[in-house]
Amino acid sequence: MGCDSSAPRRYNGAFTPSVDGPPMKESLSAVNCGNCSVRRLCLPADLSAEEIDRLENITGKRRLLRAGETLYRAGDPFANLYAIRSGSFKSTVIAADGDTQVTHFALPGELLGLDAYSGRMHSSFAEALEDSSVCVMPFAQLESLAQEVPALQHQIYNIFSEELKKENETLLLLGKRSAETRMAALLMNISSRYSRRGYSATAFVLSMPRTDIANYLGLTAETVxxxxxxxxxxxxxxxxxxxxEILDLIALSELAGTHCSYEDAGA
Amino acid sequence: MGCDSSAPRRYNGAFTPSVDGPPMKESLSAVNCGNCSVRRLCLPADLSAEEIDRLENITGKRRLLRAGETLYRAGDPFANLYAIRSGSFKSTVIAADGDTQVTHFALPGELLGLDAYSGRMHSSFAEALEDSSVCVMPFAQLESLAQEVPALQHQIYNIFSEELKKENETLLLLGKRSAETRMAALLMNISSRYSRRGYSATAFVLSMPRTDIANYLGLTAETVxxxxxxxxxxxxxxxxxxxxEILDLIALSELAGTHCSYEDAGA
DNA sequence: GGCGGCTCTTGATACATATCAAGCCCCCGC
DNA sequence: GCGGGGGCTTGATATGTATCAAGAGCCGCC
Known part of the structure; x- marks a missing residue:
């Protein structure tokens, strides 16, 4: 079993019969970055075997979360970045008036916690949408390792920059587009992210309730x-x-107003 | 004359009579990071005198832009970060269908170009809203210097992270808030950013046309x-x-639904 | 100084999406 | 198997904001 053992699992499943058998268990053998199937998407990108080895020494820890559990909360001291190994999360921020806004959905292979570096404190919440597993990456150690390993440094910049780019695309989406376009774009986006991971681009399970989708898209659950x-x-x-299940990928992507996804139109 | 000689100037001014006298000229004496008045906001934050010296060697170059000129365009190869010394910019992205979205307004002391690291290519446009001046910071050199100077490294992470946090706040704003709230929040935001720079928090000139504000806020110019x-x-x-001129800062900030600004509620 | 073109303002109307309100379906627990 | 509850769907209505249209102010140019 590699780094990516458990498949995404709904906590409120329709396809998957139930979630109660042997949940939240995980073999710890052979769990390492070198053979991790999300490798391409996590930090290690261009590292040498030796560098990956050093990275593994500081990213060995895993954390398992049940659906609904929070990985971190706004105000928590910043200590770690988290790479999602399986499952999914929503990130939210809370306005002064208590209103909450879903800012991201995070899927396997993606990172959480990047916004917490400045101020040494998380500024958002991350909550598991389903039973999930993350790699815990102590940032202080990551940072000093990066100081020695330029390739790692690059990769960290890369991820930050990528994240900024993604947010720009989200802004584009929310800016002035119709509800229909937003919905189509979200579907296309999730599709491409799953596909990039090796899952089907046309059939997937939304791990989040309609209310979260609506909140993310700036709509209401009814409209969604x-x-x-x-x-x-x-x-x-x-x-x-x-x-x-997406039946007409082309028509949907045209509706979304972008050729593939608003995240990274390539892939 | 320090690093921050010229005050923001409108290109279509009402207060300022005209812009044609001796524009775009700048003394080059004493232009350095150590005594730059935007210092606290640029990279140098916690560096020692000696480290600032090294930084200056790679950030010596300035670039002046006329209102309407673009600093970079999506697709341009990524080479530099830019710190705004005076003036202001708008960042935009373009959708597949040609539709453009204003994603930021950048004021003095703020950085441009961070989203370009990944892919080694700019993914957005930066256009001067008024005659402006920027520090050119070759990223490759910045990067290798950061490899040796941990404090600089930290500062770069800081800026990236800060940027992500800001975007989250913008998402919060655009998500599900009324036109009125958005408009009030933008005013408060600009106010706090100017104030942070030492300018008046209650009287300023918007360097961007209504259409840009509207685009940024996801509204129409008429509504703005x-x-x-x-x-x-x-x-x-x-x-x-x-x-x-803001006459009632408190009422306005209440309208905005946040205590001070949606950027950094402190300051 | 007067003309022409922007940007901005203001008004009337249209429409997309929110809101309010039932009812349904599905899953879970008893 | 039955009852309960949350999430989801669907309908009727309300409303915020866009759209369309006209006019005003301002600036630069001739």
Whole structure:
């Protein structure tokens, strides 16, 4: 079993029968960065075997979370970055008036916690949308290792920069686009992110409730629901609860107003 | 004359009579990071005199831009970061369908170009809103210097992280808030950023046209105009063209739904 | 000094999406 | 198997903001 043993699992599943058998268990053998299947997406990108080895010494720890548990909260001291190995998370921020806003959905192979460096304190919340597993990466150690290993340094900059780019795309999406476009773009985005990971680009399970999707897109849950129904009527997708199958990838991407996804149109 | 000689100047000014006298000229004496008035906001934060000296060797170059000129365009190879010394910029991204979205307004002391690291290519446009001056910082050199100077490294991470935090706040703003709230939040934000720089928090000139504000906030120019008029009727602000005076900072910040600004509620 | 072109303002109307309100479905626990 | 509750869907209505349209102010140019 590699770094990426458990497949995403819904906590409220329709496909998957139940979640109660032997959950949250994980073999610890052969769990390392070198053979991690999300490797390409995590930090190690261009490191040599020896460098990966050193990285592993500081990223050995795993943390398992149940659906609904929070990985960190705004105000928590910043100590670690987290690489998602399986499962998914939502990031939220809270306004002064208590209003919350979902800012991201994080899927396997993606990082959480980058916004916490400045101020040494998390400024957002990360909550597991389903049972999930993360690599814990103590940033202080990562930082000093990076000081010695330029390739790691580059990779960290890369990730920060990538993250900024993604946010720009999100802004673009939320800026002035119709509810329909936003919904289509989100579906395309999730599709491409799963596909990049080796999962199906056309059939997946949304791990988040409609309310979270709505909040993220700046819409209401009712509107999200209506749009999904509409897409289904138009034969663009098939929805059943949180299961989604994209029937017409091209039409959907045209609706989204972008060729592939608003994240990274390549891949 | 220090690092921050020229004050922001409108290119379409109401206060300032004209822009044609001796523009875009700048003494080169004593232009260095150590005595730069935006120092606290640029990279040098915690560096020793000796380290600042080394930094200066690679950041000596200046670039002057006329209102409307672009600092970089999406697709340009990434070579430099830019620290704004005077003037202001808008960052935009362009959707596949050609639609553009303003993602930021950048004021003096702030950095541009961070999103370009990954892919070694700019993914957005930066256009001067008024005649402006920037410090050119070749990133490759910055990077290798950072490899030797941990304090610089920290500062770079800091800036990246700060940037991500800011974007989260912007998402919060755009997510589900009324036009009124967005407009108030933008005014408060600009106010706090100017104030942080030592300028008046209550009287400033918006360097961008209404259309850019509207685009940034996900509204139309008409709505922006109406809102400003409304704020004025309600004695919250006084507007005359692009000049704004905030009359009731407290009421405005309450409207914005945050205590001070959506950027960094402190300061 | 007067003309022409922007940017900005203001008004009337249209429309997209929110809001309010049931009812349904599915999953879970008893 | 039955009852309960949360998430989801669907409908009717309300409303905020866009859209369309006209006019005003300002600036630069001729």
């Amino acid at each position: 629901s209506r749009l999904l129904s509409k897409f289904q009527r138009e034969q663009l997708i098939a929805v059943r609860g949180r299961e989604v | 105009s109406r809102l400003l008029s409304k704020f004025q009727r309600e004695q919250l602000i006084a507007v005359r063209g692009r000049e704004v």
